[in-house]
Each structure stands twice: as C-alpha cells, then as structure tokens.
C-alpha cells in the first residue's frame with residue numbers, strides 16, 4: 001500500500017505561535033521542528049503498522065524543509081524545498097492508496113484555530129468551493145479528488161477536522177489540541193499526541209484496505225471563489241487561467257471542464273502572481 005503524506009506545522013500539539021514555526025527564529029523554531037518531526041514519524045510508524053509498503057512525505061510548511069532527513073522514520077522518501085508547482089500537494093498521483101494530512105490547521109475565514117490561514121494570509125481572506133467556505137484542506141482536496149485518492153488521516157485541532165470533514169468523510173481524525181484563540185490552545189502532551197497519531201494512522205490504513213474510505217467527492221463542475229485582501233490582488237488574479245472577477249476583491253476560478261487539477265493550478269498561479277500587488 002502506497003501512502004502520501006502532506007504535513008504542515010501549525011497543527012502540531014504544543015505549537016501556538018509563529019516563532020515556533022518560522023525557520024530562522026532560533027530556539028522556538030528548533031523546538032517546533034522537533035515536535036513536528038516526532039508527529040510525522042508517529043504517522044509513518046502507524047502507516048507501516050497498518051500495511052504501508054511505500055511512504056512519500058511532502059513538506060508543506062514555509063520553506064518546506066523542516067525535517068532532519070536523517071531522523072525520518074521508516075525509510076520514507078522526502079519531498080522538500082520551495083516553489084514546487086503543486087506546493088502542498090506535490091508528488092501525489094493516482095498510484096497512491098491513501099493521503100494523510102498531518103499537522104494541518106483551520107481556515108482564515110472560520111472560527112479561531114491556532115495559527116489559522118488559507119495559504120498566504122497576506123493575499124486570501126477566504127476561499128469557497130462550490131459555495132462552501134474551505135481551508136487549505138479543502139483546496140488541497142481538489143488534487144486528491146483529481147487523482148482519486150482518499151484523505152484517510154487528518155491531524156490538527158478540532159476546527160481543522162470540521163473544515164476537512166466534507167472532503168474526508170471516512171478519515172480518522174486525531175485532535176492534537178483545542179484552540180482557544182488563533183494564538184492559544186489547550187495542547188495534548190506530545191507523547192499522547194504522537195501515540196494517538198500512530199494509532200490513528202494504523203486504523204486509517206486498515207479502513208482503506210477494507211474499502212471503507214471515500215474520495216473527497218467534490219461535485220463537478222467545481223468552482224473556487226477567492227476573497228482577496230485588496231482589489232489590486234483581485235485584478236492580478238484574473239491573469240490566471242479560468243479566473244474571472246466577481247467583485248471588487250473577489251474572483252472565481254473555473255476550469256470549464258471537470259478538471260479539478262486545472263482549478264488548483266490556477267489557484268497556485270494566483271498564489272504566486274497576486275503578491276506582486278504588494279502588501280496591505
């Protein structure tokens with residue numbers, strides 16, 4: 001069984017501040033990445049216990065090289081580094097049997113979730129798929145659905161699970177913390193969090209093996225609506241394929257077909273293009 005893992009960082013038990021997940025911030029980041037490494041390794045160990053024979057990790061946070069490769073468990077392969085065309089979804093294809101979203105976080109538009117955002121918070125204040133508000137997990141589900149691979153495990157705070165549930169109906173959800181605000185949470189002890197992630201990963205793959213894990217099920221043809229932080233950004237966004245202006249600060253991305261990957265690729269183009277409009 002082949003497992004592909006996209007891991008972020010904000011959903012790790014014990015992480016509540018940008019300093020803890022910003023490369024270059026010194027001691028706080030070193031602690032954050034150690035906590036992350038343990039949770040990713042717990043997911044790998046659980047995957048192997050659940051029957052995984054090949055595991056690929058895609059580092060999806062910040063500079064996307066947050067792990068010490070020497071400490072990666074289970075001989076997993078590691079996609080790291082910046083400017084990957086499919087960003088948080090790089091490396092997924094239809095040869096995989098299951099997706100894990102590890103250390104994910106809530107949407108910028110929703111209830112308080114530790115360090116919530118939806119891709120670049122300087123650009124996007126909200127995103128909707130087929131009219132429903134989504135976070136990164138929902139946007140990333142476009143690619144999961146395109147390749148027909150189910151999201152089998154999600155780890156992060158409770159809001160993250162609420163955000164992801166519409167796209168991962170059968171997923172095992174591991175709650176690592178209860179967010180209080182965007183910068184505070186009641187965290188599980190790291191040992192407990194890692195144990196639950198290990199157990200959850202194993203259980204998730206057993207469900208996949210039993211045929212009990214649906215793919216995201218996004219209705220076609222799909223549309224992605226984005227609320228940009230400024231009207232300049234919305235104007236630049238219209239340069240991406242399939243993107244039209246729907247308001248002063250809003251744009252809509254449609255593929256004109258059932259191609260969900262095309263919608264995601266246009267979203268990535270907007271993510272890179274719109275920052276040229278400058279900060280708020």
Ligand SMILES: [Zn+2]
Pocket residue numbers: 008009010060061062
């Ligand atoms: Zn992140």
